[in-house]
Amino acid sequence: MCGITGIIKLEGTLSTEEKEKIQVSMKALHHRGPDAQNVFFDTATGMGHCRLSIIDTSNAANQPMESFDRKHIIVFNGEIYNYKELKHLLKEYPFQTQSDTEVILAAYRAWGPACVNKFRGMWALCIFDKEKNSFFLSRDRIGEKPLVYLQQENNVYFASELPVLLKLLPEQKKLTLNVAGVEQLFLYNQRHLPWNTTIYKEVFKLPPGHNLIVQEGKLHLQQYYRQKHTKKQQPYEVAEAAYEQVIQKAVSRCQESDVPLGMLMSGGVDAATVASHLTNKSIIGYTIGFSKHDPEILRAKKIAEKIGMHHETILLSGNKTRNKFVREYASLIAQFGEPLVLFPTVYTKLIMQEIRKKGIVVVLTGNGADELFYGYDGSNKLLLVSRILEIVDKQRMIKNLLSVLAPLGIFSDNIRDLIGLAQEAPYRRKGYFYRKHAALLRKTLFSKPMASLLAHTDPGEHIDAISKTCAAPFIDAAQWAGLRMENEHSLTLGPDTGSMCCATELRSPFLDADVISFAASLPAKYKVSLRRIENKKIVKKALAKRIGKQLTYQKKQGFGFGFPIAQLLRTEWKKEFLNYLEESLKMELFQKDEVTRQCNDFMNGGRRHEKNMVTLFTLGIWYKHNKHHLQSTARSS
Structure with missing residues (x-):
């Protein structure tokens, strides 16, 4: 690296x-x-x-x-x-x-x-x-x-x-x-x-x-890279055996090093999977938290004991972390050079700093499994929507009926979205949500000059292009778009930025090319079901045979869970938040009255505009430190 x-x-x-x-x-x-x-x-x-x-x-x-x-x-x-x-x-x-x-x-x-x-x-x-x-x-x-x-x-x-x-x-x-x-x-x-x-x-x-x-x-x-998505029809037992082989090989490859290696050992399924396949028994698993009683730490310790891994806990001070959080966040944005609306990047940096002090240069992670094997909570809902769309696509009568009902405005938001998806070409369905959201932003949050500049752009164009390469059910196309574009922030950008600022290398066996190809060949039914506990189905079933069902099927929280970012922006970090919000308004891209309205709602505890507020806050940090690189008037773009 x-x-x-x-x-x-x-x-x-x-x-x-x-x-x-x-x-x-x-x-x-x-x-x-x-x-x-x-x-x-x-x-x-x-x-x-x-x-x-x-x-x-x-x-x-x-x-x-x-x-x-x-x-x-x-x-x-x-x-x-x-x-x-x-x-x-x-x-x-x-x-x-x-x-x-x-x-x-x-x-x-x-x-x-x-x-x-x-x-x-x-x-x-x-x-x-x-x-x-x-x-x-x-x-x-x-x-x-x-x-x-x-x-x-x-x-x-x-x-x-x-x-x-x-x-x-x-x-x-x-x-x-x-x-x-x-x-x-x-x-x-x-x-x-x-x-x-x-x-x-x-x-x-x-x-x-x-x-x-x-x-x-x-x-x-x-x-040079075009992933095939041809689904391989095989019994589940055969698929699981093949999965174990491909993961083992990927983990083995990632252990190639002439310097000390470590393992980022959260209490989750993905890290446990990588750790359980390690052949280098000298690798230490590191778990970070704010208290030795942190559920994530306790679970990680149990997993480490089960697989025979040496485990160490790194405790951070909650007060010190809160006091320097905004400063660390701003320094990471300065290093990255673009707005990156990802607070967990700070956690990555803090973890890597502590691990580096121990002489560890290379750290393995379980990154990528959620995207490849459908581990996010919304995957169950996505599967249901995907199955409904498969039925609708086969029945022209239903599709025609939905096109008649769509303009009536008598349905809930979820049903309207389902109708909207059904009317789109399959490859445009993921982009549907981007076009819908952009239309709202252009009417409300963005200034008229900015909305005018964006009028002839299609915000879902590149998501469509990725989805088009995956001629598969909606759930597969949507998750592939997530892997290739939508989740870059947590898969590649954040990990690289947060680790390399500390001169440490993060390796993700799940992102091995052979693992990706295997996952692309796997039918969705082997990854997820309509029951939430069966998200990442093949990963969990294989891991349960190694560490037991009790440890495998506990809900993961992740480091930083419960760290009240939004509340801190309203209270301890209020001054910095408002200053950077004001900085973003200097770009002349947003309607000041609307920003003020959304900000007031957010400061009073509302969650509806939280993403917009956090994004404006991040954009303000970037703009303050980079406006000297820009042509004089932002709107000229």
């Missing part, structure tokens, strides 16, 4: 000033890679790397790394877990290190851009091919590792983090606020700007599962 930065010249040569900017940008990346910092300069490019040493910790494995004949140079952030397997297939390459980085170089030389199809892991990388005078940038399938870029005239800039990218730009360069991106923050289940957009119009995220080729002055974006 590291940080990368660089400038690619489409024409001309790298100037002294640009070389200096790369050096400056690396200082802003130091938190991602404190172990080594190096640069590579050539006529057409400059690339910087800050290293967190995990695989082959020797200096020989530092980056930027050149191939043995110096024809290829790489900067790479992430881990390729199956690098040893690939190394056996690349015997003709004269390896000089034991690193996964050198395996990437050898794989690229042997297989070209198609090499990424063989990788199992997480990555963001850039390879300079001197022979072809081209650059190959790539990002892992799910987007665990970040990579942003910007093309300006004859330069392409890239970096692991947005604030680092901005340090590469000319001093006078001002950027345009992306109001469509701002809208995304408020919509439905979003808490972030998804991979198809950034807070600035000129800046792009390299989409997960894509490569970017820079050659002959042009940029070519290529998608």
Whole structure:
């Protein structure tokens, strides 16, 4: 796990000033890679790397790394877990290190851009091919590792983090606020700007599962990852055995490390599943809480005892956490460079800080299981809706009747939504909720100039595109969209931001490519039923055989459960909350009277507008620290 930065010249040569900017940008990346910092300069490019040493910790494995004949140079952030397997297939390459980085170089030389199809892991990388005078940038399938870029005239800039990218730009360069991106923050289940957009119009995220080729002055974006969703018909017992095998292999891969590993041991099913498959018995499970009597801690201890794992508890002071929470939240937003409406990122940082003090560099988590195996509470309701829609789709008479009843306005909100979903094309059903919510926001919260700017944009367009790739029942398409876009904040963005600020690497075995493929092939009936206790069905049934039913089927609370964020914003954090709310209004994107009305309702204990208030609060933090990067008037965007 590291940080990368660089400038690619489409024409001309790298100037002294640009070389200096790369050096400056690396200082802003130091938190991602404190172990080594190096640069590579050539006529057409400059690339910087800050290293967190995990695989082959020797200096020989530092980056930027050149191939043995110096024809290829790489900067790479992430881990390729199956690098040893690939190394056996690349015997003709004269390896000089034991690193996964050198395996990437050898794989690229042997297989070209198609090499990424063989990788199992997480990555963001850039390879300079001197022979072809081209650059190959790539990002892992799910987007665990970040990579942003910007093309300006004859330069392409890239970096692991947005604030680092901005340090590469000319001093006078001002950027345009992306109001469509701002809208995304408020919509439905979003808490972030998804991979198809950034807070600035000129800046792009390299989409997960894509490569970017820079050659002959042009940029070519290529998608290499397309997940199949063909359902495999098999007895449940066969499916469960296959599930156990694929999880075991994924957990085994994630244990590849030359530095100490730890396990983020919540009292939940997902962490328990990963922990129960660990073969490295020296790995310690860490649980964090505010009291030794915390139910999460007590449950985690019991699970650890059951599977024979050494377990440690980290206790935080509730008072100290409350006192510094807003400051920590603001610092994480500053590091991320965009609004990220995710308070648990603070918990991630606090946990990683304490674990890092114990000398642990790599931490495994159970992240991703809820999205893949339908563990969220709403999954049962979603299954019911999905089954109803399957019936409606087969019966044209019912569909025609619903189209007649829809305008009458005599139904509850839930029934109206069901009717609305039935009238949509299957691939547009998840996006239906985004379009509906956006219509309300454009009429109420957003200012008239902002609503006008958004008038010709479709807020559900990219959710539709993802859903369209999953020709399956509504529940499968909706959950796939959640994995690929809607839940990026908790799956990839928050974990990377919260851990890398402490120079620790989080690994998620459930996000292994083979686990994802297996989950995509599994019928929904093996994941969820109409009974809430059977959410994440196959995961729980398999785990119960390892730790027992009592521990498996208890309700997980999670760290931070009961920590009254909304109430604290109304009381102890009221001053900061109102100040940042006022800062967001300076953007001239919102109707001040409506914001005031919603704020009063929230301050009086109302929950209806809580998401809007928290989002405005977060946006205000971002704007206060980044408005100097923007063109003078936000509304000009």
